[in-house]
Amino acid sequence: MYDVIIVGGGPAGFSAALYCARANLNTLLIERQAPGGQMSTTEVLENYPGLAEPISGSEIAFAMEKQAKKFGATTINDDVIEVDIENKIKIVKTAKQIYQTKTIILAMGAVPKMIGLQKEKEFMGLGVSYCAICDGSFYYDQSVAIIGGGDTALVDAIYLSRICKKIYIIHRRNELRGSKYLQKKIKKDDKIEIVWDTVIDEIIGETQLEGIKVKNVKTNVIKDIQVEGIFVAIGAKPSTELVKNKVALNDEGYIISDNDMNTNIPGIFVAGDIREKTLRQVITAAADGAIAAHVAEQYIVKENI
Amino acid sequence: MNKKKDGECNMNFDITVRQINTDEEFDKYLKENSSAVVCAGRWGPMCIPVYKAMEQLELEDQYKDVAFLVVNFDIRAANRVRIAPQCRSFRGLPFTVYYKDGELVHATSSIQSKQQLEDNVATYLK
Numbered sequence: 210m211y212d213v214i215i216v217g218g219g220p221a222g223f224s225a226a227l228y229c230a231r232a233n234l235n236t237l238l239i240e241r242q243a244p245g246g247q248m249s250t251t252e253v254l255e256n257y258p259g260l261a262e263p264i265s266g267s268e269i270a271f272a273m274e275k276q277a278k279k280f281g282a283t284t285i286n287d288d289v290i291e292v293d294i295e296n297k298i299k300i301v302k303t304a305k306q307i308y309q310t311k312t313i314i315l316a317m318g319a320v321p322k323m324i325g326l327q328k329e330k331e332f333m334g335l336g337v338s339y340c341a342i343c344d345g346s347f348y349y350d351q352s353v354a355i356i357g358g359g360d361t362a363l364v365d366a367i368y369l370s371r372i373c374k375k376i377y378i379i380h381r382r383n384e385l386r387g388s389k390y391l392q393k394k395i396k397k398d399d400k401i402e403i404v405w406d407t408v409i410d411e412i413i414g415e416t417q418l419e420g421i422k423v424k425n426v427k428t429n430v431i432k433d434i435q436v437e438g439i440f441v442a443i444g445a446k447p448s449t450e451l452v453k454n455k456v457a458l459n460d461e462g463y464i465i466s467d468n469d470m471n472t473n474i475p476g477i478f479v480a481g482d483i484r485e486k487t488l489r490q491v492i493t494a495a496a497d498g499a500i501a502a503h504v505a506e507q508y509i510v511k512e513n514i
Numbered sequence: 515m516n517k518k519k520d521g522e523c524n525m526n527f528d529i530t531v532r533q534i535n536t537d538e539e540f541d542k543y544l545k546e547n548s549s550a551v552v553c554a555g556r557w558g559p560m561c562i563p564v565y566k567a568m569e570q571l572e573l574e575d576q577y578k579d580v581a582f583l584v585v586n587f588d589i590r591a592a593n594r595v596r597i598a599p600q601c602r603s604f605r606g607l608p609f610t611v612y613y614k615d616g617e618l619v620h621a622t623s624s625i626q627s628k629q630q631l632e633d634n635v636a637t638y639l640k
Binding site: 241242243249250267286288304333334335336337338339340342343344347348416417437438 | 528529556557558559560561562563566570603604605606607622623624625
């Protein structure tokens with residue numbers, strides 16, 4: 210039996226694994242994809258303290274995994290399909306195994322939101338993308354639009370400006386939400402044009418994306434923009450399917466917790482982007498993971514299990 | 515992944531699906547298997563779910579006659595997938611291609627669910 214099973218291998222999960230392992234807890238981390246979660250789609254991680262030299266999200270994810278393993282955590286690649294959390298001893302079922310554990314740290318993170326347009330799903334990989342790093346190279350010297358105005362949208366724009374000839378940022382407000390530092394970089398870049406107060410109304414194309422119709426939300430004027438691709442960066446939705454109706458979620462589906470990462474179920478802790486909180490960044494995810502690990506350890510001692 | 519001198523590189527994806535590293539291996543697998551699904555991708559968020567779905571299908575009896583294979587998008591062995599006419603308009607990883615008797619009969623771009631893979635196998639490889 211494990212002392213703690215961590216579901217999810219992003220910065221929250223690996224930080225939790227590191228702290229659990231260093232506390233000498235028998236620790237298993239289960240990740241269904243590659244290490245890093247959303248962080249792995251970041252080309253350069255610039256806002257994490259100590260990383261003065263450029264490092265990609267993927268590189269730091271592998272380093273985090275290595276560090277957690279170095280201190281004794283076990284990490285595996287598997288899909289968690291069910292958790293039974295009602296009793297003191299919790300059960301974690303994966304596609305391959307069934308595990309018993311004293312505690313669980315939920316760190317499944319979040320996934321990009323879709324816009325909900327007709328043809329959006331149909332044209333995935335045919336002009337619609339949710340990952341600039343993954344698919345940017347297909348748009349060399351072409352025009353693309355980024356939908357969104359937060360940090361992800363701005364980072365994507367800066368990355369794509371080295372590949373594409375023109376980047377439109379389609380943003381529904383008259384000011385960007387992303388950091389001022391990124392905004393400065395965007396404004397200096399001649400290839401990037403911000404289309405303010407505008408939403409995407411339609412994807413144009415028969416068999417692949419050939420352009421988009423956008424609508425100004427103040428004037429209701431609709432116009433076509435000819436682009437070969439769009440990158441959707443309108444935020445994320447929490448990956449809480451596994452614990453729906455099992456732990457308390459807020460209206461947006463994020464797990465409700467206190468400052469010590471306790472959920473409403475004893476022995477079940479939460480960390481990272483999946484949690485209800487104000488700022489979702491690598492550093493806050495890592496901090497959550499450390500706290501969750503510490504509190505899980507205290508719980509095991511207190512409950513004497 | 516480990517880079518080799520000649521530009522090829524050994525795949526080191528943590529998956530159970532067989533991984534193609536050379537043109538010769540690609541030819542061999544297509545010769546040995548009249549039905550094959552080949553996924554050309556990287557270790558990215560859209561690619562891994564497809565590999566995982568392939569892992570699950572590979573274990574199912576009804577697909578024992580289908581070879582499920584993965585090739586790293588960036589190595590020479592993936593050229594035939596990258597330049598296939600069926601993939602010309604593709605702009606999202608991974609590229610998943612279906613071979614019947616050595617001939618490429620269908621291709622999809624970007625993430626695919628297990629159900630989509632099953633549907634395509636039923637439509638194009640049976």
